Amino acid sequence: MAVNPRAGNGAGARASPEVVHALRAAGHDVNLVQVDNPVGLRPQLASALARNPEALVVVGGDGMVHIGINALAGTAVPLAIVPAGTGNDVARSLGLPTGGKPPAAAASLVRVLRMEPRSIDLGRITSAGSPDVWFAAVCSAGLDAVVNARANRCSWPRGRAKYVLALLRELPFFRPPTYRLSVDGRETNIEAILVCVSNMRSVGGGMLITPGARYDDGRLDLLTVDPMPRLKLLTLFPLIFSGRHVGLKTVHLQTVSSVSLDVPGITLFADGEPVGNAPVDIAVVPAALKVFA
Structure with a gap:
């Protein structure tokens, strides 16, 4: 799980503990990756993805989603999004709830992780x-x-x-x-x-x-x-x-x-x-x- 704690004026930091707790309660093993500068996530994500996780969860705004898709494009690892940024346009377009409090965001994530991931197009x-x-x-x-x-x-x-x-x-x-x-x-x-x-x-x-x-x-x-x-x-x-x-x-x-x-x-x-x-x-x-x- 990759977190931008500064996203949404601290919304990412506030959501992170609730999301980790909900994922572990649902039986998932969570590897938390968190740095203040999102660009610094890239090498850490590369190392984490080399272990072939079941999914990459990003907590943040469209900038975090952008980092996530550039790490995952063309791979078999699916992306999950906890919207916690200013714009959240990708999450909104996908029909994910935005603007919810951390408990609601965590519960929504656990629900979608029970579904089959779907394929979407990307621009390159x-x-x-x-x-x-x-x-x-x-x-x-x-x-x-x-x-x-x-x-x-x-x-x-x-x-x-x-x-x-x-x-x-x-x-x-x-x-x-x-x-x-x-x-x-x-x-x-x-x-x-x-x-x-x-x-x-x-x-x-x-x-x-x-x-x-x-x-x-x-x-x-x-x-x-x-x-x-x-x-x-x-x-x-x-x-x-x-x-x-x-x-x-x-x-x-x-x-x-x-x-x-x-x-x-x-x-x-x-x-x-x-x-x-x-x-x-x-x-x-x-x-x-x-x-x-």
């Missing part, structure tokens, strides 16, 4: 000279990525409010860049203010940026939004919370198998974590991960 990001990076939810490459970077630097407020505040701070300075895209082999250049490649529905604590995305259809959803005046963009974001932006003339959505993307000056984010700069190739890998949900 490939770039020259770097290891492949896997993502479960969304890869962002526009204003959405810039907002994510600022939100990650904020400890307050929590949830959606953090991303709204980050948007208001970044919007006055953002200039829509030109993207070079190759979508399933078709090349195009576009200017855009939002660009994301999605395997799941939401980002930023429940914003339905690609409401039709499914994690088991062997496809990714590519969303691009045309440049627009800042005031108009501010009216767009409330629609994204409920998915009502889909169908607007400035919003373009298509399902794809792969996207090659190049854009200057923007760090890409996947599952809320920085994953490097373009150019990158992004492709769906069907049934790449087993998950309890």
Whole structure:
């Protein structure tokens, strides 16, 4: 079991003892891996997974899930999630309860561990000279990525409010860049203010940026939004919370198998974590991960 004690302003630390107790009471042998810096979990996870456990349980937010899927993608070891972060978009998309107190979260975990794990698709990001990076939810490459970077630097407020505040701070300075895209082999250049490649529905604590995305259809959803005046963009974001932006003339959505993307000056984010700069190739890998949900 891997824990980020700092997730959700300490929610991970509060949930951990309850989860360990519930797992042991249910007859599971628990090997607890916990460090303050989630990146430090990677070598410990590699050592733990070499012993072929029945599952990897991650306690934390989307950042912990991101570490978990990159440790497990393509293996037979399934992932289980105890949502204890700020956004929890992966858990939410999988239908797991979020926002519950530690006893409820522990009980929910024990219940799903009695089920058969199911297979879900993942996105895989490939770039020259770097290891492949896997993502479960969304890869962002526009204003959405810039907002994510600022939100990650904020400890307050929590949830959606953090991303709204980050948007208001970044919007006055953002200039829509030109993207070079190759979508399933078709090349195009576009200017855009939002660009994301999605395997799941939401980002930023429940914003339905690609409401039709499914994690088991062997496809990714590519969303691009045309440049627009800042005031108009501010009216767009409330629609994204409920998915009502889909169908607007400035919003373009298509399902794809792969996207090659190049854009200057923007760090890409996947599952809320920085994953490097373009150019990158992004492709769906069907049934790449087993998950309890």
